[in-house]
Amino acid sequence: MQNNQNKSSGGYKNLAFFRQTEIIYDFTMEFCARYINYKSRTKDQMEQAARSGKQNISEGYAQLNERGKDKLLRVARGSLEELLQDYQDFLRQKELFLWDKDDPRAKEVRNLVYKIKDNKDYNLYKGYLCDPEAAANAMICLINQTNMMLNQKIRWLEENQTQEKNFSPREKWLDRQMEKERTKAAGFQENLKEETRRRGLVFTRLGFMDAEKARQLGLEEIETS
Numbered sequence: 001m002q003n004n005q006n007k008s009s010g011g012y013k014n015l016a017f018f019r020q021t022e023i024i025y026d027f028t029m030e031f032c033a034r035y036i037n038y039k040s041r042t043k044d045q046m047e048q049a050a051r052s053g054k055q056n057i058s059e060g061y062a063q064l065n066e067r068g069k070d071k072l073l074r075v076a077r078g079s080l081e082e083l084l085q086d087y088q089d090f091l092r093q094k095e096l097f098l099w100d101k102d103d104p105r106a107k108e109v110r111n112l113v114y115k116i117k118d119n120k121d122y123n124l125y126k127g128y129l130c131d132p133e134a135a136a137n138a139m140i141c142l143i144n145q146t147n148m149m150l151n152q153k154i155r156w157l158e159e160n161q162t163q164e165k166n167f168s169p170r171e172k173w174l175d176r177q178m179e180k181e182r183t184k185a186a187g188f189q190e191n192l193k194e195e196t197r198r199r200g201l202v203f204t205r206l207g208f209m210d211a212e213k214a215r216q217l218g219l220e221e222i223e224t225s
Contacts, residue, residue, distance in 0.1 A: 012061035017149040020113065020142060021054040021076070023122045027129070027139055028083065035090070035132050046086045052079035053146075070157040077150045084143045087136045096133040098140070105134070109141040 012018050028050035036043040053076045060072030091098050099106040112124045128138040200211050204219040214221065 012057060015057075016113075016116065017146050017153070018054070018057050019116050019121075020146040020149075021050075021057060021080070023116070023125060024080070024083070024139060024142060024146065025050040025054045026122045027125055027135075027142075030126075030129055031135050031139070034129065035135070042086065046083060049079045049083040049086065052076065053083065066157050066161055070154060070161065073150060073154055073157070077147060077154065080143050080147055080150070084140060084147070087140050087143070090136050091133065094132065096136065099137045106137065106141055109138045110145060113142065113145050 028046055032043045032046055036046065056072045056076035056079065060069040060076065063069045063072065088098065090096075109125075109128070115121060115124055125138055125142070128134045201209065204214050204221060209219075211221075
């Protein structure tokens with residue numbers, strides 16, 4: 001039972017937004033150790049928000065239904081938004097610059113996300129920790145990118161749930177039955193075409209008749225669908 005659950009839920013580790021939250025968590029832990037007073041509440045809040053962003057994705061993909069997954073992904077998204085605000089507050093309170101989205105440095109950071117393959121690629125961002133302004137801005141870029149991916153996933157889950165809700169169990173059963181009938185009818189039509197070809201018959205406005213006779217009477221063949 002446990003092995004089956006791991007197979008169904010463990011795939012989240014390969015998701016881009018999960019790998020990014022691992023980097024955000026590792027980076028934030030080191031950022032706080034370097035630049036945030038170890039006695040401050042902000043340190044605890046940032047570390048908890050970074051951990052929550054990562055852990056709730058993991059827990060969400062362990063859920064057996066999409067409603068549970070959706071709920072926990074929203075929690076992860078909220079935690080990352082809280083962490084984003086903390087990094088922005090850090091820049092403001094320290095009178096450091098928040099990079100514009102068109103700043104070459106911001107573009108350089110955003111391009112790093114395409115090089116991420118696993119959590120070891122944290123090293124792609126680690127160099128930014130040497131400077132507090134660069135470090136905070138690097139995480140602001142990565143968190144924004146991760147939130148955009150989570151937004152897309154949450155919207156997909158929401159739409160999927162809406163579609164499921166629109167159909168009652170009986171309607172779903174009827175839909176399956178109709179699909180079976182459509183498949184059966186398509187098979188019958190193919191068999192009918194094959195049989196008429198074998199007998200040298202064609203279908204005209206007067207019904208099925210010998211192909212040669214239809215040509216003599218000037219009757220056109222009508223395709224059966």
